Amino acid sequence: MTRIKDIARIANVSTATVSNVLNGTGSVSDKTRASILKVIEEMNYQPNHIAKSLKIKKTKTIGVIVEDVTSFNSAEIIDGINEYAENEGFSLLLTNMRVFKRLGQEYKDDEVVRQLASQAFREILNKQVDGLIYVGAHPRDVTRMIESHKRIPIVYTYCHTSRDEDYAVNYDEHLGAYEATNYLIEAGHRQIAVISGLFNSNSSRERFNGYYQAIMDNRLVFNPALIKTGDWEFESGCRLTAELLAADSRPTAILAMNDNMAAGAIGACKERGLRVPEDLSIVGFDDREFSSYTAPQLTTMRLPLHEMGTEAMKSVMDILAGNESTVKSKKLKCTLIERHSAAQAPK
């Protein structure tokens, strides 16, 4: 490969001058600049970023540690990170912890993940990244999961920490659930059941609170019998819907806290010959790809994944730029996607 030294020799100038025209630094006459540029062009010179990085102690690359690329949320978040990074001239060094395949259902085991993460973190730091984004695959508390004496910006997304000083980008679960519930209320529903995720997660609690607040704000009665706790999986949506339908106070609508369980709910209705949405309205959460393929297509809250990526990257850039006012915790809005699983309440 041709080096600055080669350009300098051929153009009859010093390496310093070549470096200056390359970076627009110093001052160099139009004439020499032109002749240097010409040589650069001819030799098809490409600067060596490694050497540059060593010297300036900046790599213009951001490390991205993702718990699992194959998780439904990861690709779109990475896409968002990428969009912003590209505009800023930054590259991405990707580390995939592969927690699903590696740990199977244990991927929820914080301790193992912690080990994986700190390992990944150390290695990526050695590559001298200028900043780091951690992308979760599960609503997990990642407090102190990675630690370093070298202070580079670290931003968490799709996961949260319990320390106020950490930067995190997430979506507003409370508001999302609130709006989903409101949507059903406005459609005339009064008996709105909830199929929640496991209550050990912040997610579940926040979403439940959103639901609760919508019920209260509309002066409806809160009926605990309508609240069921699932485990985020299809089967639990199915089973709990069956329970709800068998009970005395049967709901006219169900808010499922993710699309998997919503799909399960649809399945349960089908088994019982109930029509969705005529007999029962169902609203999901996440807007997974498959939600357009259920029958009927699912009405659901879309997560602002792409935007979470761009905002995470933006935070990193802001911190890097020394912007003290960078907000620590960003919460982005979900969007209701109206498809065909929810309708007006039956008279």
Place this chain on the structure above:
Amino acid sequence: MTRIKDIARIANVSTATVSNVLNGTGSVSDKTRASILKVIEEMNYQPNHIAKSLKIKKTKTIGVIVEDVTSFNSAEIIDGINEYAENEGFSLLLTNMRVFKRLGQEYKDDEVVRQLASQAFREILNKQVDGLIYVGAHPRDVTRMIESHKRIPIVYTYCHTSRDEDYAVNYDEHLGAYEATNYLIEAGHRQIAVISGLFNSNSSRERFNGYYQAIMDNRLVFNPALIKTGDWEFESGCRLTAELLAADSRPTAILAMNDNMAAGAIGACKERGLRVPEDLSIVGFDDREFSSYTAPQLTTMRLPLHEMGTEAMKSVMDILAGNESTVKSKKLKCTLIERHSAAQAPK
């Protein structure tokens, strides 16, 4: 950050010796090794990979250029690449061309993609990657899409080139279609229709050939009226199925060349009150995530995406190791996933 120099000073040895214990090179007495290791531990020393890379002219990182991370095939391929890379101690520098969002439906425009790719390629080369994997998002001919005088291993996956000297990892489309067809034949079907993708793609032709050969091998009659050309999208599956069902020689089974069109076929049946699979069997191709959520769940050929990733990375490693016998074109097998959209042919 602490440097080798610091370790050397504190341990009262030369930097050369420290470097030797770090890399297991040279020969150093157990005693000095121990004392050096101790200092390294105490100081929590982490080597600077950038400096090392500059010196040894190897970065132990592989560039991954992906046409679009959000494409359904990308995440799993990346996961495979990652698995292999991790075992070899390599990192991944990810470039996402974002062709879908950037170009919209024009993402099929080879010329624009070519520009994007060569740009991405140049930048990633400047970062001194040791090798490159190009991940397509669309069955595209990428011949000479990226060129370089610096010869590093380049492996293409989920796309193909027309040059025999290029390395490419793909799945065996011919065999996949052959086996899918055979599956239907074994279930007693004799009138098997095909909903193909656009015939401007190699994919479509190979898959069609696989179908054709299965028909021939089983001495069935080939009926051109049963071959319909769609455009890979849901709607075309729907429309063409309607045509097939309206025709005189009605098929008992449909092989759709992707899951989108297969889902469309199911939709068309539903509209007409036909039962799947009792009245019509449908087999898809790709095994998209949504295929478990259609009603009935789709029987389909699963693409060996993860394995394509690992094999692509393996090729890179092999070439890097100077293994002359590395096979240029790998074709991996698809797997039939039996779900509920195909059954025995009606008597």
Place this chain on the structure above:
DNA sequence: TTGTAAGCGTTATCAA
């Protein structure tokens, strides 16, 4: 077995 020192391709200081 250990140390000295040159060099990887840049940038940046300082002098000319």
Place this chain on the structure above:
DNA sequence: TTGATAACGCTTACAA
């Protein structure tokens, strides 16, 4: 406006 040169943190002859 330009050039000589040290330095970034590491590896690696080669010498001791």
